Amino acid sequence: MGKVGIIGVGQSAFVRGYPGSIRELAFEGFRECMLDAHITTKDIDASVICSAPEYDKQRSPAGVFAEYFGLTPQPTFYVESLCSSSSMGVRLAYSLVKSGLHDLVAVVGFQKMSEISSAESQERMGRGADIQWESPFGTMMPAYYAMYARAHMAKYGTTSDDLALIRVKAATYGQINEKAVYRKPVTFEMFSDPESPMSNPVASPLRVGDCCANADGSSCIIVASEEKAKTLCKKPVWILGLGAASTAVNMAGRELFTGLTVGEQAGEQAYKMAGVTPKDIDVAEVHDCFTIAEMMAYENLGFAKPGEGKDLIKSKETYKEGSIPVNVDGGLLSKGHPIGATGGSQIRTIVLQLRGEAGEMQVEDLEIGLVHNIGGVGLYGNVTILGR
């Protein structure tokens, strides 16, 4: 069995209120990816369409996109695991290619979140939790992650100031990423300035500045067999390791509240499959839907010991020049988080880094990169390790 590679990546700009339909939005990521891969639609054997369906008015978007992209009559189908949908799509594409069933598979992630209000969107996101036993209490995503933040603070002495540093880093890179929805700087002082929206409480202890930016966007990844990748692509990036896990949807069914078990388990699987350790990772994209989520990812992925994630950000080791650069494209916090597009966008960032095509965001001397993508409140976890 040969290797499986990535020969094309693309994404739309992540924006507020995309002025078009979902097929037009998804086409933007697809077009950039096709131009990057230098292939035609006839080369693609199958397409996997990924999003969180509760935002879509269109039922079963796969068929609609396949037609709009000119990918009929090839097979197309839909994959969903909330915010990790397109990483799960890449996992599936890997297995389709590895099995020999297909040679080239397009994984398209998208989300148009702006068709509904922010409160409606919070209500729908809250329904990604247990609608029978938790949603009737008025839950929402920030409050769940806030519970993890509170537990992390209580056990390890992590502070709101430590979390603010993660947002400051994200904004540093959001400013230089032309695809990012939030391109303004965020300073540490804004978190204590009552005049700044960043300081407004959302769900204690998390503030507005701790929360990612909602956005509309799309992403696309072309997954290829070793033979095709070598024929079609000058700089293929190889999928070295994959990990995926799930846990109890209801908080009452969980044991760990200072980290995400799915991140740990998916990470362990991916490291084992790739035959590498956390020390071998040169650049990483982690799922920073909230600042605390990035802090927990440092620890769950083994970049820091449990409770020591704060030291990593305080010493700026996760900046571009540090020992383990994390989210140097602005992350979900500043680049934006169009649910179904996020995993593909994270993979795109790492592929561009490994090719040396990340422009101002480029990290030097890279061999191996890691993508950590979480669905729901640590309900689903995907880790993908990529190498040159």
Add this chain to the structure above:
Amino acid sequence: MGKKKKEIDDRFKKFGTVTFTSITKINDFIDKLEQGKVMGTRCKECGHVFFPPRADCYECLKSDMEWFEVTGKGKLVSYSKLEFAPVGFGDDLPYAIALLDYGDYKVFGRIADNVPENEIEVGMEMETVANTLPNGQLNYVFQKA
């Protein structure tokens, strides 16, 4: 003479400020809640204890459950006070969601409105109490033990 309309047991629609589901096999939970009792289920076959209650046991694949009451003190695992709410919950603001650990099981719910935030601390002991909401719906809340 038309067919007699089948009666639907939708008692669960009374659970929470806003409910998202109404038909479940453990609807007796609502009757117990109306009597002031918060109940979980225990599998009669293998003894596995479940909260929230459920109709089916994944350990032994049987569906023969008995009710047990959530009593005594649990430890506060974590909480968060919300300043924004999803659609339908705005009138409840501000409120705090939380998790209590009873050892054999955990309970997710809200902290009672009369507990000031400066008196809430992770690790403190609390009790689970049945509660009627201003809109007549039912839930349960955590009080200081």
